[in-house]
Each structure stands twice: as C-alpha cells, then as structure tokens.
Amino acid sequence: QVQLVESGGGLVQAGGSLRLSCAASGRTFSRFAMGWFRQPPGKEREFVAAISRSGGSTSYVYSVKGRFTISRDNAKNTVYLQMSSLKPEDTAVYYCAADENYSGTSSLRDNYEYWGQGTQVTVSS
Numbered sequence: 255q256v257q258l259v260e261s262g263g264g265l266v267q268a269g270g271s272l273r274l275s276c277a278a279s280g281r282t283f284s285r286f287a288m289g290w291f292r293q294p295p296g297k298e299r300e301f302v303a304a305i306s307r308s309g310g311s312t313s314y315v316y317s318v319k320g321r322f323t324i325s326r327d328n329a330k331n332t333v334y335l336q337m338s339s340l341k342p343e344d345t346a347v348y349y350c351a352a353d354e355n356y357s358g359t360s361s362l363r364d365n366y367e368y369w370g371q372g373t374q375v376t377v378s379s
Contacts, residue, residue, distance in 0.1 A: 256281040256368045258350050263373030266340055274335040276350030276370055283331040287353045289366055290335045292346035304359035313359040340377045347372040
C-alpha cells in the first residue's frame with residue numbers, strides 16, 4: 255500500500271506557472287513508476303505525464319509537451335509536475351498515481367494501482 259498526497263494547485267492566470275507535488279508514503283517510492291492525470295470539469299480523467307522508477311524515462315500527452323515537465327526525487331519520495339505557459343484548457347483536478355508493476359512509463363489509467371485525492375488547478379483567461 256502507498257499513500258499519495260498532492261499539493262501545489264491553485265488559481266493562476268493564463269501564461270502563468272505552477273508546480274504540483276505528490277508526496278508518497280508507505281512503501282519504497284523507487285519501486286513505483288509515477289503518473290499525473292487530470293480531470294477537466296464534466297470530462298473523464300486523462301493522462302498528462304509519466305515517469306519511470308529511476309526517472310530516466312518520461313512521457314507526455316501531446317497537448318502539454320514543451321510546457322509541462324515531470325520529475326521525481328526518490329530521496330524525498332516525491333514526484334513533481336512543473337507546469338508553464340498554462341492555458342484555460344489546463345483547468346482540471348490533477349491526480350498523481352503510482353504503478354508498481356511496470357518499470358517504464360504508462361499512459362493507461364488502469365495500470366495505476368494507487369491514486370491521490372487530487373488538487374485543483376484553475377487557469378483564468
């Protein structure tokens with residue numbers, strides 16, 4: 255079992271930046287590949303970014319490439335999502351997730367066994 259707690263969400267103007275953090279506890283953090291997903295209002299949860307156990311491999315949904323960066327600090331049991339050049343369409347609840355069965359990166363929601371409670375990101379125009 256692993257517990258995930260997101261933080262860093264908030265209200266920001268279009269073009270601004272935010273850094274989300276997800277702190278993990280309960281299991282050896284480096285055993286988990288990590289992902290960020292988001293759920294816009296009235297829509298399904300969608301993949302945003304993922305990072306491998308070691309941090310050596312990352313993947314992104316096309317709409318955030320070049321604007322978002324996922325990273326992790328295994329010594330601090332934390333994964334980050336640096337978001338820049340934010341757009342109103344980035345407005346969503348952002349969730350971090352942990353996958354203990356796959357060492358690479360996955361965009362598949364069903365691959366992730368553990369989820370945080372989410373943090374709201376609102377981008378105003």
